[in-house]
Amino acid sequence: MNEAGPIEDFGYMVHPTIVATHSFGNAPALDVLLVPGGIGNVALEQANNTSVEDFIRQRYPKLDYLVSVCTGAGSLAKAGVLEGRRATSNKGAWDWVTKQGTNVTWVPSARWVVDGNIWTSSGVSAGIDMAYAFMSHVYGADDQALIDTMNGIEYAPHLDAHWDPFSVVHKVPGADYNRNLTDCVKPVGY
Template sequence: MSTSEKPTRFAVALFPGFQALDVFGPLDILNMLSRITPLTFHVLAETLTPVSTQGLGTKHTISQSVVPTHTFADAPLDDIDVLLVPGGFGTRNPVNVDPVVEFLRRAGPKVKYLLTVCTGSALAAMAGVLDGKRATSNKMEWDWVTQQGPNVKWVHKARWVADEKVWTSSGVTAGMDMMYAFLGEHYGEDVARDLAQAAEYVRNTDSTVDTFA
């Protein structure tokens, strides 16, 4: 997509036990972008009940919740350019993630772009939407993640990987570097640079530099 075809319609698919920064790092970048260009944003989940960063088996002593705007059943796929999928401790338990994996089987081929953060790539792999694609993920959970997608071309040393419509990133904070890079490609590097400057964020602009690999 050229900068004349900028993606403006974003959504995130949530599940119990998602990692907060996987979502709110990239989302804050979009919040700031929306000050200079109109965007739309949907929060998707199995039900309209607030979704907690605490999931079955995650063992947190504090948590936060996000209110969905749509369920997976009524998600407005025709109004979504970019679907963001976070990871988190909840990805380890099928009870937490089976509904989002099933949704990704349906939604992954329909959206223009699929972006995953951390172990969110494991969910995309479970859904089969990464088959044949180059992808990366959290290095601390690498062995488990890669077992979820034997037909994925996993790239170990990468902060993020872009393979056509699919962008995947390494652990947690890598999602921010990926989002800046994604916006740089579609909105122009000057916009991405200005957004990072406004956030006083020091970007990793080289996708192959991965300190944790």
């Protein structure tokens, strides 16, 4: 995002009422930076646009937490902040993501990975699972607002960070094929 204003995606208006109030150049100080994934990462790469990676690289030293969902981990890797760290990403895009960056220990069967102050997750639903774990880390698992939110959206999070069944579904090299593909989850706080 190189300027404030209506959000566009390669010349197409994403939504005319969503207006960015800051650009990468004038964004305020941040405690937490969440880097989303999606096909936009590949489009940025094809356009030789490194603005996301440049922003991550510049801001990371002052962040309390750096969090990515899905292929957003590819941006973290390209920014160099995953060097010497463990991380995971979307299992359906595993081949592309794991070619980003250097000296990253990609964890194939993880739903999400925490390495220091960097949190990375697999696909979008794993991102919700990670968000629950992250908010539990920050506010405590017994935080009533967190419980109310999860139950309000009727979402039962997958709580095992070390097991992502989609590593088996997508045949990710190194996936743990000895784990059961059946997960039993229950509402938060019950």
